[in-house]
Amino acid sequence: MNLRQDRSPNETDIRALYDALLEAYGPQNWWPGDGPFEVIVGAILTQNTSWTNVEKALEALKSAGLWSIGALHETPLDRLAGTIRSSGYYNQKARKLKTFAELVEAEYAGNLARFLALPLVDLRPELLAVWGIGEETADDIVLYAAGHASFVIDGYTRRIVDRLGWRVDGEAYGDYQALFSDRLPADARLFNEYHALIVRHAADVCRPTPVCEGCVLLATCPTGVERIRR
DNA sequence: TACCAGGTGACTG
DNA sequence: CAGTCACATGGT
Incomplete structure (x- = not known):
């Protein structure tokens, strides 16, 4: 939406963004969840919803004794x-929670670890086949619960990419994902930290109305330069 | 007071 | 395939 010509980022640009965010904010130690089960439930509950609201729901589930695949399935x-x-x-x-629990109960004898042990090429499609699990939620689970290198794209990522003026070959999830996946080694630890840093930066600085003063990306961000100049 | 938040599926042309 | 809408609470 900026007035300059977009250009495709190269590997150096992608790495420089990561380095700048890591330098600015430090390691984020994501996912904010304790173990695969909490990651999965949190990933579903946080769809288009603030994490603070999700935390309350997670606590409510624990208090109600609904903290297992079996409980989600039967309740x-x-x-x-x-x-x-x-x-x-x-x-x-x-x-959505019940549909996922149903899959694990029916196909994996209720054993979540067994389901998550599937290879990436099988796990991601299995997740996408579940009603209520789309591409971002699937990648949240694949990356943060199963530990595979699948780059997560969310609204924050799109906003930062767009404001940086980076050309993307389409508007689809996979188009944004390829921007990163094609230019980075398939390293789960790297993808994990990278996405966490993007969330941190977008939530605190690159907000709907961006706080460009003091932004660590200002020097290379057309949107920021344009805003500061006025 | 509107707007926003770590999306997804159903439906339409 | 791209656009539009429902789904809903809690914080600022």
Whole structure:
């Protein structure tokens, strides 16, 4: 949306963004969840929802004794929905949790670790086949619960990429993902930290109305330069 | 008071 | 395939 000509970033640009964010904010130590089960539930509950609202719902699930695949599977939809109320879209999300639990119960004997042990090429498609799990949620789970190098693209990532004026070959999830995946080694630790840093930067600085003064990316950001000049 | 938040699926042309 | 809409709470 900036007035300059977009250009495709090269490997140096992609690495420089990571280095600048890491230098500015330090390691983020994501995912903010304790173990694969919490990562998965959190990934579903945080869809288009602030993490603070999700935290309340996670605590409510624990307090209600609904902290297992089996419990999600067996608990009536209405009770589950009421328990996760604070995360918003609670009817839809309750259905999503139950649909995922149903898969693990039916195909993996309720053994989450066994499901997550699938190779990446099988795990990601299996997740995408679950009602309520789209590309970002699948990659959250693949990366932060299973530890595979699948780069996560979210609204924050798109916003930063767009403001930096980086040309993307389309608007689809995979188009943004390729921007990073094609220019980085497939390293889960790197992808993990990179996405966490993007979230940190977008939430604190590159907000809907950006706080460009003092931004560590200002020197290379057309949007920032344009805003500061006025 | 609107707007925003770590999206997804259903439906339409 | 791209655009539009429903889904919903809590913080600023």
